[in-house]
Amino acid sequence: MADVRWIKIYTDMISNKKIKRIRKLPEGNNIVLIWVFLLAQAGECNKSGALYLTDAIAFRPEDLAIEFDFDVSVINLALITLERFSMIEVFDEIIYIKNWNEYQNIEGMDKIREQTRLRNIKYREKRKQLLLSDVSVTSHDETEVDLELEKEKDTTTTADAYTKTIIDVHTDVFGTFNMTGHMTKFVTDLLKLGYTEIFIQELMLEAGESSRGVPSMNYLKSISDRWIKEGIYTRAESKRRHDEERKKVVSIQTKQQPVAAPKEFIPDADLMARVRAANGDV
Known part of the structure; x- marks a missing residue:
């Protein structure tokens, strides 16, 4: 607050x-x-x-x-x-x-929102600098550097979520500030189970990005059930799992592709007659 x-x-x-x-x-x-x-x-x-x-x-x-x-x-x-x-x-x-x-102190609230926004930008920038500093000092393998930077890139895809509340993300995804009773219970149940607000924001953003139009409550729950079952916590992780599954399916399909049967050889009639004549066959 x-x-x-x-x-x-x-x-x-x-x-x-x-x-x-x-x-x-x-x-x-x-x-x-x-x-x-x-x-x-x-x-x-x-x-x-x-x-x-x-x-x-x-x-x-x-x-x-x-x-x-x-x-x-x-x-x-x-x-x-x-x-x-x-x-x-x-x-x-x-x-x-x-x-x-x-009744509200508009100027004061706007100032607080701006201070929070700047504080989060400063925090993310400091975190990036620390990561780059650690990589330059400790890494002697270019591949390792790329992996670390890729990890940071995945993290920054959820940067907006860290500067927003669940209500803000709900408004962005579902187009309304007001949560239904079902949505409130859904969020409350997840919090009681120990899941973080960032996890819930990621669920909502995943539902918004992967659906056509405004996602339904059932669709959001289906994503939540799958993430919890598979131990997924972010959209980046969900995308990696999805890409891995697609690669496995393509690999299996390639291995199972049937080998074409050899065509049946049908000899030419005139050619066979000349061969028989040359051999003295009738």
């Missing part, structure tokens, strides 16, 4: 009509406090007003109850009330702050 230190709250908040009406409801003051907490949490998440516990897991009411130290029944009441007053919306089990641009 990005380190956002502040959000915007207008000074007329106390006299706001919605706030005044909410305060007159049961648990009204607590609901207003929860509203402020939600704004702060959305700022900390830095995901355009969406509330996420991690980069891939959305906040549930139970999570908010623990985070804000309220009973879950009060949290549920607050969410229902705030949604009724069009202050939040819930889509595919993800909570969003409506009109988020009114």
Whole structure:
């Protein structure tokens, strides 16, 4: 999560009509406090007003109850009330702050995103320099140098994934910021099994690159099942395995190709007659 230190709250908040009406409801003051907490949490998440516990897991009411130290029944009441007053919306089990641009520190968030981008570029460049330095000092075999550089090339194919979140990659591949309930469960299950966010991003990117149009959930799961079964973790590794399998198939087909049978010899009739005449045969 990005380190956002502040959000915007207008000074007329106390006299706001919605706030005044909410305060007159049961648990009204607590609901207003929860509203402020939600704004702060959305700022900390830095995901355009969406509330996420991690980069891939959305906040549930139970999570908010623990985070804000309220009973879950009060949290549920607050969410229902705030949604009724069009202050939040819930889509595919993800909570969003409506009109988020009114509350966010746009300049601060843009600065943080740019700093993160530059920091990742600097990290990758430093990593390349270290690799090249190690190769020049320790390698006396040109083949070894080529292998190391090829390995680095494979690594950089996933460089964009390291600078993005699962949500970012999901948006790129599936064309929407919002994860369905099935997608959220799919991601959560993989994380619980110990797979990294980079692994999940690579799965999504593989599905996007190898499908025609937007990949289906079933197609993504089929890739996930195959990768887990075969111990694959990146697209580069998947491509190498695929190329190796193709070479094996071509080799087997070449070995099994049937040898053409020799053509049957059919002697020429006139030639055979002359041969018989020369030998004195009738």
